[in-house]
Amino acid sequence: MTHTTQTGLDPDAALALEEQVCFALSVAARNVVAIYKPILEPLGLTHPQYLVMLAMWQHEPVSVRELSTLLHLDPATLSPLLKRLEANGLLRRERNADDERALAVTLTDQGRALRSRALGVPPAVMSRLDMELADLITLRESLHRVITATRVAPVEAQDSQA
Numbered sequence: 001m002t003h004t005t006q007t008g009l010d011p012d013a014a015l016a017l018e019e020q021v022c023f024a025l026s027v028a029a030r031n032v033v034a035i036y037k038p039i040l041e042p043l044g045l046t047h048p049q050y051l052v053m054l055a056m057w058q059h060e061p062v063s064v065r066e067l068s069t070l071l072h073l074d075p076a077t078l079s080p081l082l083k084r085l086e087a088n089g090l091l092r093r094e095r096n097a098d099d100e101r102a103l104a105v106t107l108t109d110q111g112r113a114l115r116s117r118a119l120g121v122p123p124a125v126m127s128r129l130d131m132e133l134a135d136l137i138t139l140r141e142s143l144h145r146v147i148t149a150t151r152v153a154p155v156e157a158q159d160s161q162a
Helices: 019-041 048-059 064-071 075-087 111-116 122-129 132-162
Strands: 091-095 102-106
Touching: 019 048, 019 111, 019 122, 048 064, 048 075, 048 102, 048 111, 064 075, 064 102, 075 091, 102 111, 122 132
Parallel strands: none
Antiparallel strands: 091 102
């Protein structure tokens, strides 16, 4: 006879590796990033650099603080990515004329030109995943709900412990 917990899971299954959301997300993320690697190499980008460039192509000009928020990265993690992209001639970091404490990030002509080559990345990834577009859209929407829930969850957990 199978017993269930308040979560609806069999207590024995509750700690099964394959039942863990964190495990599925971790493996899926690693595998998807691995698919991107050979596609991005001809562009001279790593996956994290590609994410920075996506944000830049969509939101330029942007401050480092705004970019940090868009990418959900702390500035200490973002800074080396920006330095490398700047060294590769794809963007510039300059003090904001209105606020000397803030760094403004802008694309170079080379960084803007790279966008046209990057248009081939999404279809190449979709082809390698061999999944229907509708399934990928559903997955992305589910992941956005997870992201939203995890941003709220730590605050709620702290409040309930107080």
